[in-house]
Structure formats: structure tokens, C-alpha cells
Amino acid sequence: MxxxxxxxxDFPILQREVHGKPLVYLDNAATSQKPESVIxxxxxxxxxxxxxxxxGVHTLAEEATEAYETxxxxxxxxxxxYSPKEVVFVRNTTEAINLVAMSWGRQNVREGxxxxxxxxxxxSNLVPWQLLAQAVGARLEFVGLDPLGRxxxxxxxxxxDGQSLDRLLRENAGRVRLVxxxxxxxxxxxxxxxxxxxxxxxxxxxxxxxxxxxxxxxLGADVRRLDADLLAFSGHKMLGPTGIGVLWxxxxxxxxxxxxxxxxxxxxxxxxRSSEWNDxxxxxxxxxxxxxDGIGLGAAxxxxxxxxxxxxxAHEQALAAYAMExxxxxxxxxxxxxxxxxxxxxxxxxxxRDGDLLIHPHDLASILDREGIAIRAxxxxxxxxxxxxxxxxxxxxxxYLYNMESxxxxxxxxxxxxxxxxxLA
Amino acid sequence: xxxxxxxxxxxHYTHPHHYGRLEHPDISHEESNPLCGDRVxxxxxxxxxxxxxxxVRFSGVGCxxxxxxxxxxxxxxxxxxxxxxxxxxxxxxxxxLGIDLGPVxxxxxxxxxxxxxxxxxxxxxxxxxxxxxxxx
Numbered sequence: 129m130x131x132x133x134x135x136x137x138d139f140p141i142l143q144r145e146v147h148g149k150p151l152v153y154l155d156n157a158a159t160s161q162k163p164e165s166v167i168x169x170x171x172x173x174x175x176x177x178x179x180x181x182x183x184g185v186h187t188l189a190e191e192a193t194e195a196y197e198t199x200x201x202x203x204x205x206x207x208x209x210y211s212p213k214e215v216v217f218v219r220n221t222t223e224a225i226n227l228v229a230m231s232w233g234r235q236n237v238r239e240g241x242x243x244x245x246x247x248x249x250x251x252s253n254l255v256p257w258q259l260l261a262q263a264v265g266a267r268l269e270f271v272g273l274d275p276l277g278r279x280x281x282x283x284x285x286x287x288x289d290g291q292s293l294d295r296l297l298r299e300n301a302g303r304v305r306l307v308x309x310x311x312x313x314x315x316x317x318x319x320x321x322x323x324x325x326x327x328x329x330x331x332x333x334x335x336x337x338x339x340x341x342x343x344x345x346x347l348g349a350d351v352r353r354l355d356a357d358l359l360a361f362s363g364h365k366m367l368g369p370t371g372i373g374v375l376w377x378x379x380x381x382x383x384x385x386x387x388x389x390x391x392x393x394x395x396x397x398x399x400x401r402s403s404e405w406n407d408x409x410x411x412x413x414x415x416x417x418x419x420x421d422g423i424g425l426g427a428a429x430x431x432x433x434x435x436x437x438x439x440x441x442a443h444e445q446a447l448a449a450y451a452m453e454x455x456x457x458x459x460x461x462x463x464x465x466x467x468x469x470x471x472x473x474x475x476x477x478x479x480x481r482d483g484d485l486l487i488h489p490h491d492l493a494s495i496l497d498r499e500g501i502a503i504r505a506x507x508x509x510x511x512x513x514x515x516x517x518x519x520x521x522x523x524x525x526x527x528y529l530y531n532m533e534s535x536x537x538x539x540x541x542x543x544x545x546x547x548x549x550x551x552l553a
Numbered sequence: 554x555x556x557x558x559x560x561x562x563x564x565h566y567t568h569p570h571h572y573g574r575l576e577h578p579d580i581s582h583e584e585s586n587p588l589c590g591d592r593v594x595x596x597x598x599x600x601x602x603x604x605x606x607x608x609v610r611f612s613g614v615g616c617x618x619x620x621x622x623x624x625x626x627x628x629x630x631x632x633x634x635x636x637x638x639x640x641x642x643x644x645x646x647x648x649x650l651g652i653d654l655g656p657v658x659x660x661x662x663x664x665x666x667x668x669x670x671x672x673x674x675x676x677x678x679x680x681x682x683x684x685x686x687x688x689x
Binding site: 485487488489490491494495505506507514519520521549550551 | 563567588590592616658
């Protein structure tokens with residue numbers, strides 16, 4: 129069991145007040161707050177040993193290089209990679225997926241090929257594939273959802289857009305190059321059965337890319353157990369700084385991929401009209417990297433590893449279950465997605481009466497803000513998913529290791545108050 | 554909370570003025586805010602000389618701020634000339650609403666004005682660069 133009261137003292141920002149009320153931060157799917165140890169790591173780097181890495185021989189450069197590469201190894205161990213060479217530092221999940229689309233995609237996806245995604249994907253695991261498909265003449269297909277917001281793996285054709293994974297793989301046999309799914313939906317909270325999906329994808333001769341933006345911070349990841357081929361995630365969603373993210377991919381895949389960006393550091397030798405590429409992962413890290421934030425991410429991984437991701441997930445799942453129970457007492461409140469046991473700490477909802485939005489999520493979010501409560505309202509970078517549910521926007525509360533039941537209570541009370549403000553009590 | 558969702562704003566939201574469509578508008582223009590799903594259409598009828606706003610209706614889906622803003626603006630522009638409509642500023646909208654808005658909700662409040670001005674420019678066929686708000 130996490131000692132949340134004690135953990136909270138590690139996060140300076142949680143002492144803040146908003147509109148004279150204690151901050152109740154329920155927007156963790158958007159970004160997470162940072163523990164003192166991460167903030168200190170950044171401060172220490174700039175105060176004590178800031179230098180450019182990999183090239184310098186002097187002491188500061190050696191120390192900075194050591195710290196950056198140590199962070200890489202920490203991240204690699206955190207996800208049980210086969211080697212630290214498989215860990216490429218990028219800016220964020222979005223950059224990681226774009227890197228794959230531009231590098232692996234352009235090399236391996238041809239006209240008439242198929243890429244399978246799902247209806248619940250974040251725009252960052254959708255748009256890069258749209259760009260690729262348009263560029264090479266490939267086709268995008270989508271795994272549909274069941275009424276509880278879970279991917280349909282088997283069975284007859286799903287309604288509306290989207291088909292079952294089984295059907296898509298069968299009907300496009302021989303042409304599917306890649307399947308991309310989220311490890312956990314940032315809207316529905318659905319935890320997808322990645323290992324099961326991987327086995328089918330591999331049987332079909334395709335690669336599996338996992339968008340781990342939500343799943344890595346909240347469930348952890350064991351790439352060997354997941355059996356994924358590529359995994360993308362962001363530092364800022366897992367207690368780390370902004371501006372740093374990770375692309376993990378199997379060694380063999382990275383070896384075979386052409387560079388993404390060209391420049392210093394990703395080369396072994398440079399002549400006027402040609403160059404030899406550096407070894408992985410540096411082949412994909414051109415120019416001076418985000419040294420400070422890489423080190424910061426290392427500190428974040430230390431913090432999470434010490435707590436244990438099973439503990440973190442158990443805490444969040446319990447909180448989500450409590451939230452779903454508490455929110456059931458709020459009139460007209462409709463929650464999207466699967467039951468608590470099948471989701472992570474994300475609860476997305478709307479106030480709906482007779483099929484219409486009772487209070488627009490934006491207004492809910494503003495009223496909650498007045499009470500010091502931070503939730504998110506909008507389409508959550510998942511417009512196709514909003515369309516699937518026939519709403520322009522939804523409200524989302526998302527938890528992390530430092531959230532408490534009393535904060536869920538505050539949320540429920542504020543939602544009741546919102547209905548009063550709108551004269552709907 | 555009461556000062557944000559003032560009675561007046563809620564009144565305009567629950568009982569918006571000039572809500573609906575016009576059968577034969579002289580100007581009809583719609584825009585949306587893709588960030589949140591707000592969508593506003595304005596139908597405007599001009600009087601004989603084609604320069605003064607005689608009647609107006611607005612429709613669409615959106616949050617309380619965008620709806621209240623549209624409702625207040627529709628009151629404001631009746632009887633104004635197109636010239637005067639084009640001179641309306643973001644500040645005029647904020648003064649009408651009478652609340653402090655952060656940059657995100659600001660977009661909700663200003664969407665109706667954007668629609669009205671785009672419609673007004675469209676008809677007269679002029680675009681006045683000097684009228685554009687400074688981005689910096």
C-alpha cells in the first residue's frame with residue numbers, strides 16, 4: 129500500500145492553492161507533477177556539471193556523459209529492454225512515433241500496404257500514420273470498440289467505423305506491415321491486452337507498436353512480456369521533466385532503420401558527400417540532446433522503481449473504482465469506458481440528460497477550477513473517439529500515485545455544486 | 554464561482570436572445586473552435602440600404618461562455634451599421650461578459666465575434682488589416 133500522505137510531501141506543487149482552495153490536481157493524463165528528487169536532479173546538473181556530452185574529455189563532460197548514459201540504462205532496465213542500445217531519447221511520445229513513421233515507415237511501407245490502428249488512438253498515434261499513408265499510398269484500417277470501450281479482437285463486424293482485429297488481419301493477410309495500439313486509453317482508461325494482440329500481429333507477419341504514453345507511467349512496461357516491437361512514451365507523464373521521451377525498439381529493427389535526423393553525434397565519420405552512421409541508439413540522436421531532462425527522467429524512474437509500479441497501478445485502480453462509485457451519486461453523470469477492474473486511473477464523463485449535454489465540459493472544468501480542482505475538458509486529442517460517442521467534448525479526471533479519496537470526494541461535491549450553479553439541482 | 558457564472562451569463566445561456574435561424578438572411582456565416590467543439594452560426598438581415606443590421610439570429614452548439622457571448626452580441630449589433638460592426642473589438646465582448654477569462658476560455662468568448670466580423674467583411678468585400686488585433 130502506498131503511503132500517499134507521505135508521498136505528497138515529496139511533491140512541492142501539491143502545497144499550492146488555487147482560487148484560495150487547496151489544489152486538487154486530477155489532470156495527470158495530461159502531465160504529472162514532479163517530486164523534489166527530479167527537480168533537484170535538474171538543478172544539480174546545471175549547477176555542478178553541465179557540459180556537452182560524448183565528445184569532451186574534460187571532467188565536466190565526462191560527468192555529464194556518464195549521467196546521461198546512466199539515465200538511459202535506468203530507463204532501459206525500467207522497461208526490461210534487452211539492451212540499453214534499444215533506448216532512444218527523443219522529445220516525447222509524438223516525436224517517437226513520428227520517428228518510426230518517417231524512418232521505418234518510409235523504408236518498409238509501400239503502396240497498397242496496410243497499417244492497423246484503433247478507434248481509441250490519440251492523434252499522435254494516428255496523424256503520423258496518415259502522413260505516411262498519404263506519402264506512400266498505403267491504407268489505414270481501424271480496430272473497433274465494444275459498448276464498454278474495449279478493443280474488439282474477435283467476432284463479427286463491429287458497428288460503424290472499425291472492425292475486429294481478427295477480421296482486419298485476415299482480410300488484409302500479407303499486406304499488414306504494422307499494428308499500432310495504445311497500452312492504455314487516455315480517454316476511456318481501457319487497458320489493452322498488448323501481449324495477446326502482439327501474438328496475433330506477429331502471426332500475421334507484422335510489427336506491433338505500442339503507444340505507451342499512459343501505460344508506461346501508470347502500469348509500467350516489460351517489453352519482453354508485452355512482446356512489443358516498438359514502444360513510445362513521454363517523460364513528463366511519469367514524474368519526469370517536459371521535453372524528454374523515449375522510443376524503445378528491438379535492436380534488429382533499429383539496426384535496419386535509416387536515420388531520422390542527420391547531423392552531429394549520429395555519425396561515425398563525415399566526408400563531403402557521404403557519411404557513416406553511428407551505432408544505435410546514437411544513430412537516432414542527432415545534435416546536442418536534451419541532457420538535463422534525460423538525467424531528470426532517470427531520477428523519475430528511480431522514484432517510480434522504488435515505489436514499484438504494481439503498487440502505483442493498484443492505488444490508481446482503487447481510486448478509479450472509488451471515483452466511479454462516488455460519481456454514480458451525481459445525477460445525469462455518464463461515465464465512458466470499461467468497469468474499474470479493466471481500466472487505469474482515468475475517468476471520463478459527461479452530464480447528459482435526454483441524450484443532450486446538460487453542462488458543457490468546458491463549463492464544468494471552469495466551475496471545478498474555481499474550487500481548486502484541475503480536470504481536463506475537450507476532445508483529449510482523440511477526435512475520432514469523441515465522434516464515435518457522438519459528443520463534441522468530454523470531461524476527464526485522471527489520477528496518479530499522489531491522489532487521494534478525499535480529492536475524489538471534492539470532485540463529486542463540486543459536480544453537484546455545478547449543477548446548482550446552472551439551476552439544475 | 555458565482556462571480557464567474559454570473560446570473561446574467563447563465564440567463565443568456567439558458568434563455569439566449571435571438572436564438573434560431575433566419576429564413577432569408579443577407580449574411581450567414583458559421584465557424585467553429587476545433588479545440589473544444591464550440592460551433593456558432595450567425596444569420597443577419599440588413600435593412601433597405603443594406604448597411605444596417607435589422608435582425609439577427611444565432612445558432613450552434615457550445616459552452617455557456619460562447620452561447621452567452623453570442624446572445625449578448627446579437628443584442629449589441631441590432632441597429633448598428635456594418636461599419637460599426639467591423640469596429641467591434643475583443644475588449645467590447647469582454648466588457649459585455651464582465652468576467653476575467655484565461656486564454657483558453659477567451660477563445661470561447663471571442664468565437665461569436667469572429668463569426669460576425671467575418672460575415673460583415675464577407676459582404677462588403679473589404680479586409681482591413683489595420684483592424685486586425687496585434688498578435689504580440
